[in-house]
Amino acid sequence: MSTIEERLARDIEAVTGGIVVTDSDLRDARNQVQQRISGRQQRHRRRGVVAAAAAAAVVVGVATWQSLGSDDETLSPTEPVPTPTSTSLSAADQTFLVGDAPTAEELAGVWRLDNPTVSRMLFMFTADGSFSYDDTGQLSADPMVHGTFVVDGDTISVDVDGGTAACAGRTLSLRAAMAAGGGLHIVPVGLGDFDCDRPFRPQWALERVLPGGMGGLEAPAEAVWRPVTGPEVVVATWLDPQGEYVSELRGDGTYTVLTGPGELADLGTWTLSDSSSRLSLTSSGDSPSCQSGDQFVLSNLQATDFGTLVIRGDVARKDCQVLLRAEAWFSLAP
Amino acid sequence: MGEHRDIGRRSSESARAELVDVVFRRHYAALLRLAVVMVGDRGAAEDAVQDAFVSLHRNLRALRDPDAAEAYVRSAVLNRCRSWVRRQATQRAKRPLLLVREGPRRTPEDATLARDEVGSLVAQMRMLPRRQREVLACRFVLELSVAETAALLDIGEGSVKTHTHRGLHALQQGIEVNR
Structure with missing residues (x-):
C-alpha cells in the first residue's frame, strides 16, 4: 500500500504527463504573449492620445487646468501623456498588494476606506463599467472623480470624464488586489503632481459596503439618543x-x-x-x-x-x- | 541566474523582452502543467500562464532583482488560477472536473490507483481549501522544498508543513470515504 504522498505524486504525474508541449505549441504561446504585450502597448498609446487631446481641449477652455503648466502644452498628438512618477511598485506596495487580482464582477459595488479616521472616502464601481470616487462620500452628485474603468490583470484603468478634482481626460492607473477577508487594496500608480493628484493617497485599504458588505449593524444598547x-x-x-x-x-x-x-x-x-x-x-x-x-x-x-x-x-x-x-x-x- | 542579471541590468525594452523570452522558454511547460493541475482545463491554464507572462513583462522594472522573475511568474500563475477558480464558483458554473489526457499507467503494481480514474486525486486536490491546494501544488507539481514553497507563497515554513499535512490528510480521508 503506497502512502498518500506517493499516490498524489503519481496521479499528478499521470495528469501532467499527458500534457505535451511541442515546439510549435511553445512558439504559438510565445506569439500569443507577444501579441497581448503589443496590444497593451497600443492601448496605452491610444489612451495617451485621447488623454492628450482631451487635456489640450481643457487647457484651452478651463482656467483650472492652466496650473498644469508647460508639460501639457508641449504634448504632441502622437505622444502619450507623460507620467512624471514611476508606475513601478515599491517593496511596501508589493507587500500591500498581496492577494488575487480583482475581476470587474468582484469590484462592482460601493467601497469605503477601512476604519476611516479622517476622510470618509467612498468608491463605486458599477456593473456597466462606471467609476466614482469621493472624499466626502458623495458618489452620485458631485464626486471628485468620475469615469469608466476596465480591469486588466491587477490593474484598474480609469478613463476620467469628470468630477470636481479636475482629472478629466486623464487615465488613472490603480494597482489592486483582493485582500484576505474580502477587502480591496489599491495603490494608485503613475500619478504626477497634477491638480487631480490631490485626492489620492499612496495606498487604500477598502472594505465593501454594497452589495451587502456591512449588514447586521446595530447601535450599542447604551447609546444615548x-x-x-x-x-x-x-x-x-x-x-x-x-x-x-x-x-x-x-x-x-x-x-x-x-x-x-x-x-x-x-x-x-x-x-x-x-x-x-x-x-x-x-x-x-x-x-x-x-x-x-x-x-x-x-x-x-x-x-x-x-x-x-x-x-x-x-x-x-x-x-x-x-x-x-x-x-x-x-x-x-x- | 547570471544570465538574468546581465539582461536585467540593461533595463531596456529589448532586454525586458529577452528576459521574458528566457523565462518563457525555461518555464512555460512546467507552469502550464502547474496551471492544468490547479484549474483542470488546458485552455484556461494556457490563458493563465500567458497572462502571467504579460504581467511579468509589465512589472519587470518593478522587480528589484531580475532573478525574482521566476518566482514572480510562478506566483502570478497561482494567482490567476485562483482567480479563475473563484470566477467559476461565482458564476456557479457546473463544470465537470476535466482530465487532460489519460497517461500511461506508470505503476501497475498500485492496484488502488489502477482502480481509480487517473486524475481523481488531482481533482480532489482542487477541492481543498485554497492554501492547502497551493501548498500541495508547489510541493508536488513544482517540486519545491518547504523553504521554497514558503517563500513563494509568502507564508512560514511551519504553515507549509501544516497545510501539507492537512491537505494530504483530507485527500486520504476522501479516498477512505469513497472506498
Missing part, C-alpha cells in the same frame, strides 16, 4: 442596518438611494420639518423604482454618536416599495 438639531445632522451618506441601501442626503436638498452593486434605486428631494423631528424624502419623476411624489417619512427623528453617527425614527409614511428601514441609518460619510 437625542433629538436631531438641524439639517447638518442628516446631510451625510447613510447605510441601512441590513447593509442593502446607501442613502446620500446632500446639502442642496436632494437625495439618492443606491442598492445592489451600486444601482440607482431612488432619487428626489428631502426636507426636515417640525423642529427637525420629521424627515421626508420625496421621489422625483426620474426615480427608477418609485412614482413621482412618493414619500418616505420618518417622525420622532433622533440621533446618537458613538464614533459613528446614527439616526433613527418611526415610519410615518411609506409610499414606495424601496425598502428603506427605520430602525437606524448609520453614517458612512459626513
